[in-house]
Amino acid sequence: MSPAAASDMVAIRSRYADLIKHSRRQSVLPIALIFAALVYIAYAMHVFEVPKLIENLRVDRGVILATDSFAHKYHIVKRFKTGEIEVSLEGTRGQEFEGSYPEWVQVDSQGFDVDMGDGVTATVKGNVVEFVVPGIPPLVVEATKDGVLFSGDLPEWAKYSPRKFEARPSLFKRIQVTKTKVEVHRYFAGWENFFFDFGHPLNGKAFTEVAATAFSSERIFPDQSNWQSIWNGIWHNKEWQHKDVFRALLETVIMALLGTVVASVIALPLAFIASSNFNRNFVSRMFIRRCFDFLRGIDTLIWSLIFIRAFGLGPLTGIMAIVFTMVGELGKLYSEAIENIDEHQVEGVKSTGASNAQNYAFGVLPQIMPVFISQTLYYLESNTRSATVIGALGAGGIGLMLVQTIQTSKDWENTLYLIVLTLLVVILMDVISGWLRRRLL
Numbered sequence: 001m002s003p004a005a006a007s008d009m010v011a012i013r014s015r016y017a018d019l020i021k022h023s024r025r026q027s028v029l030p031i032a033l034i035f036a037a038l039v040y041i042a043y044a045m046h047v048f049e050v051p052k053l054i055e056n057l058r059v060d061r062g063v064i065l066a067t068d069s070f071a072h073k074y075h076i077v078k079r080f081k082t083g084e085i086e087v088s089l090e091g092t093r094g095q096e097f098e099g100s101y102p103e104w105v106q107v108d109s110q111g112f113d114v115d116m117g118d119g120v121t122a123t124v125k126g127n128v129v130e131f132v133v134p135g136i137p138p139l140v141v142e143a144t145k146d147g148v149l150f151s152g153d154l155p156e157w158a159k160y161s162p163r164k165f166e167a168r169p170s171l172f173k174r175i176q177v178t179k180t181k182v183e184v185h186r187y188f189a190g191w192e193n194f195f196f197d198f199g200h201p202l203n204g205k206a207f208t209e210v211a212a213t214a215f216s217s218e219r220i221f222p223d224q225s226n227w228q229s230i231w232n233g234i235w236h237n238k239e240w241q242h243k244d245v246f247r248a249l250l251e252t253v254i255m256a257l258l259g260t261v262v263a264s265v266i267a268l269p270l271a272f273i274a275s276s277n278f279n280r281n282f283v284s285r286m287f288i289r290r291c292f293d294f295l296r297g298i299d300t301l302i303w304s305l306i307f308i309r310a311f312g313l314g315p316l317t318g319i320m321a322i323v324f325t326m327v328g329e330l331g332k333l334y335s336e337a338i339e340n341i342d343e344h345q346v347e348g349v350k351s352t353g354a355s356n357a358q359n360y361a362f363g364v365l366p367q368i369m370p371v372f373i374s375q376t377l378y379y380l381e382s383n384t385r386s387a388t389v390i391g392a393l394g395a396g397g398i399g400l401m402l403v404q405t406i407q408t409s410k411d412w413e414n415t416l417y418l419i420v421l422t423l424l425v426v427i428l429m430d431v432i433s434g435w436l437r438r439r440l441l
Contacts, residue, residue: 014367047318051061060168067171068412072192076105076114076184080127080143085112094238095198106185114184116173117335117343122184130180133169141165148177163187191413197238245401245418249425255315255390256383256429259322264376267327271334272360278338289335296328304390322383337371338364345374373440384429390424 015018042296045051078084085107089095104115111124119134131139139158142149145163158167163175182389195210196203202210203222213226220229235243248288261381274288303321311317341364349363391399398418405415 007116016118026277039302063171064174064410067187069416070413071187071189072170072413073185073187074102074105074187076112076122077181078111078124079181081180087112089192089198095193098363105350114186116184116186117168120169120173120175122175122182129165131167131175131178139167143177143179144180145179149255161388191240191417193237193239195237196233197240199238200233202233240414240417245421247403248396248398249421250317251392252387252399252422253384253429255318255322255387255397255427256397259319259387260326260355260376260380260383262328263323263361263379264330266323267330267334268372270327270331274331275338276342277341278364288331292328292329292331292335295324296332298325300325300386300390301393304393308394313394313396315396318387318390318397321390321395322386326379326383330379331379333375334372336367337368341367353376374437377436381426381429381433384426385422 001293058419069354072090077086077088077091079086087097087101087105087107089097091382104117105288106113110126113124114122116122120259121132123130123132127143129141129143131141133139133155139150139152139155148160148165150160150165155167155169157164157169158165160166168174172189174185174187175184176183193203196205202213210230211357213220216226220226237411249314270288274285274292278286279285300321304317305322307317307320311320313411345367346359346363354362386401387395387397388399394400394401398421400420402415402422405412405418416427420423
């Protein structure tokens with residue numbers, strides 16, 4: 001660099017020193033923020049023991065539960081001690097086949113032979129189990145009084161220990177062998193017995209057969225018409241409990257609707273007291289505002305727990321929990337809307353000689369009504385979701401049924417059914433509230 005150029009650089013740096021320092025600070029700031037974020041993530045992973053959680057993650061268990069949510073399975077079980085063989089749907093006594101087994105299950109005095117599809121078979125003779133999968137040698141497992149015995153190469157989709165042998169060559173095929181029993185699971189896609197339960201005469205019938213039965217003169221039950229028999233069979237399905245589910249959904253919607261409506265009715269007059277342009281009394285105004293802070297500062301779940309302890313289980317506790325939280329939230333929003341109204345419109349109404357009631361009705365309410373309607377409808381949607389969670393704590397509704405199906409660890413198809421219905425209700429509430437907004441605003 002020439003002496004002249006160097007002299008120019010020094011002059012520029014001295015003249016724009018502050019700008020250069022600011023530019024350097026600006027370039028360092030993003031790097032510092034990224035570094036701080038990485039340090040925080042590392043700290044959070046350490047505090048919450050994320051590596052340990054990943055290590056203990058049961059992916060296989062999750063796959064089984066996910067499969068149970070969209071498919072049904074047949075259980076074929078032999079107990080080695082008694083020789084008893086059970087063939088049932090979903091492994092329940094109420095859905096056990098008596099003598100008339102599915103065509104792919106062959107039962108004899110020694111055991112059974114199950115065709116699991118795609119060339120996969122499970123054969124049980126005495127206490128010896130032979131599992132055949134195309135492409136590999138048969139897997140032979142023997143149950144003894146001390147455990148299970150297996151020798152040979154173990155494929156990657158099978159597990160073996162002296163206490164248990166388990167194999168799952170595909171998502172819809174599974175076998176387990178212990179010293180006490182062998183259990184074969186064969187899955188089929190779909191929700192079995194969704195319309196008619198296991199013991200109903202129309203169980204397993206095609207839609208065309210059910211439709212033909214509806215118009216048939218030969219009655220299913222002597223004391224009912226065929227239309228009544230079909231409807232009662234669906235509505236009173238013992239396995240899917242459609243009647244109880246829709247009653248619980250209605251209970252959840254009522255909790256959300258009553259809670260939101262009552263809260264909005266209470267919050268609106270209190271909002272006028274909390275607004276500075278309608279209430280000049282500082283003490284009362286601050287008192288109402290702090291009440292709003294207190295009510296919305298405690299989460300709906302906490303209010304629900306408090307009311308459950310005070311009044312017991314039931315929808316009333318859910319409604320009260322929603323009311324208490326929503327009065328705080330809606331009251332704040334309404335009061336801010338009131339404080340931001342156009343005073344000229346209020347003064348114009350006053351100039352006509354209107355009373356205070358008329359002033360509120362024609363000068364204030366038309367201005368805050370869009371906020372009142374839009375916020376109330378939004379919280380109605382939100383409270384439909386909240387009512388589901390509150391119900392899970394014991395307030396009733398669809399949330400309580402959802403928790404009960406999860407706790408059984410086997411009714412995951414019922415769990416998915418309830419989740420789908422809840423989502424549909426939330427979507428329906430969103431559509432209705434959107435329609436109401438367009439009509440009212």
